[in-house]
Amino acid sequence: MRLTIPEEEIMSPGHLACQGCGAALAVRFVLKGLGRNTIMSIPACCCTVIDGPFPYTAYGVPIWHTAFETAASAASGIKAGLDVLGRKETTVLAWAGDGGTFDIGIQALSGAAERGDDMIYVCYDNEAYMNTGIQRSSATPYGAWTTTTPVKHPKNRPKKDIVAIMAAHRISYTATASIGYPEDLIKKVKKAKESEGTKFLHIIAPCPTGWRSRPDDTIKLAKLVVETNIFPLFEVENGEIWKLSKKSKGTPVIDYLKLQGRFRHLKEEDVQTIQMNVDKEYERLLKRCESA
DSSP: OOOOSOOOOOSOSSOOOOTTOHHHHHHHHHHHHHOSSEEEEEOSSHHHHHTOSTTOOSSSSOEEEOOTTOHHHHHHHHHHHHHHHTOTTOEEEEEEEHIIIIITTHHHHHHHHHHTOSEEEEEEEOSSBTTTTSBOOTTSOTTOOBTTBOTTSOOOSOOOOHHHHHHTTTOSEEEEEETTSHHHHHHHHHHHHHSOSEEEEEEEOOOHHHHTOOGGGHHHHHHHHHHTTSSOOEEEETTTEEEESSOOOOOOTHHHHTTOGGGTTOOHHHHHHHHHHHHHHHHHHHHHHHHO
16 A cells, blocks of 8 residues: 655654654654745744743754744735745745634634635634633533543533634635644645645644543544544535545444543433434535535
8 A cells, every 4th residue: 555644753752742742643644744944933822832942943844932822813914024035945834723723713713714824724712711721612522521620510511613604704725634643634734834824734643631531532532522423524625616525434432432531421311312403414514515
């Protein structure tokens, strides 16, 4: 079988990620897809810590650490500077977590997308503000425990549909990916690199600390979240052409939920509600893909 994952390791070992960290794997795979001629803009998030203390870096490319809400606007500025220097071949990568994307940074991201600024924006999604204490974000799924949605009052709202929001900007390329499927992830990274304007990748990245899961279950969870249709893999081109990347096995959501302590409090009726909502959203996605 021909391997499609580049062999070169741009990210170095010895970083500061927790055991089983999905975000660290996401960085590793994305940099493999982009190569060394890349500059990263990173706001406050786990990945500013994972990188290591100044002046050291595990990422192997130039990094601009910026304020929580400014990953996209900083990337826009970096790209403008590179254009002045005539460095058209350098890829600008804005890299932020779900809190810095879905919530705090959405204004800068929307502005960059509306302008069509030439960058790749990656949201690595661990579904809460993990770096500051596992607080709820708008990416936190229905029914989940966090430190701000305790067991007696778990989150009672659905996860924000960030991909649909970005697709509505009519940007050239939007896609979901999972660290459990690295070849699909890297293929989408390369496709984003070849596309013009603003590109958005939404990568699910399990967090053992915040999800209350075993570190050695990270890849299993990253596969199950796709197989259960909770996080389907698909692409959107120019905001109009929706394509499913992988057909689901239709695995029951309980197989995914039971591996995480953040869902341990759920009752049978809660699980049934989640299953019903997942089925409904997946059918909605299929209709979008059929009509495109």
